[in-house]
Amino acid sequence: MRYNGLLGTLPKEIRAFIACFVVVLSIGFFTGLFFVSETGSTDPVGMEENYLGNEADEEAEVMKFKKSQREMLTIVHTHILSMSLIFFLLGALVWITKASKTLKLFLTIEPFFSVIMTFGGIYLLRSGILWMKYVVMFSGMLMTATFAVSALLVLSQTLNSPKTFEQA
Template sequence: MQLNGLIHTLPKELKLLIATFVVILSVGFFTGLLFVSETSSANPNGIEEQYLGNETDEDATVMKFKKSEKEMLTLVHGHILSMSIIFFLLGLILSTTKLNKKWKLFLMIEPFISVVLTFGGLYLLWKGMLWTKYIVMFSGTLMTLTFSFSVLIILKQIFSSTKALSK
């Protein structure tokens, strides 16, 4: 079965369903990033403070306490499961786009590696491996970029082929 470029041949109803799903998924994904920005200042030291607390900082405007093991396991478990489903579905849709096979493979597989590095890194940070905050920051950024590029490619190809079909 030839998947490369299949998205262009899908019926309009299916394209609309995919586009709606991808847009709503993006709203959820980027809302999550806003939450990260609010809670950790989106920088390595803010990430460290979010999970390890800031009880020793007398000048802190908001007191944060070290997360419990139950909180960390819940966070890691929930995010790895949900994000793997998100990236699996996005990868399935992306597989139908017309794109260079190497780029497509990268955009389909990389987010899974970033999910493990990001949330595994948070757990290792919590366990005391402070240098993993840089891995968390890098892998989280890469995951966001691959998500964004995948969504843009999917939407561009859905809407460009919809215009071509309606003529």
């Protein structure tokens, strides 16, 4: 099946639809990251406080309590399900762009590992495995980078004029 570059050959109305989807998806994704930065969870100490609490720190500006098992399962469950759908849909669009198979493979497979490492790591961090905060930070950055590159790849090829369909 010939699919490399298919996106650029689609009618402009379908490409506009795809571009709107990717823009709105990106707004949602990056709003989530903004929320994470607002909770103070972007550094190792803040991440620990967010999931393990800081009630022992008398000088804390905002009192945070350890997340319950139920809260953690809800966070992990909803994020893994929603992020897997986000990366599946975006990955399907990446596969019909004109790019190397190696790049497409990385952009479409890696996020699934990062989702498991990020949210599984958060769960393990809450369970007391403190070094997981570094795994969570690295996998979260990698997941964000692959999302951004994938979204930009799809957007750039939906906004360009149609090209002739070629097999890569």
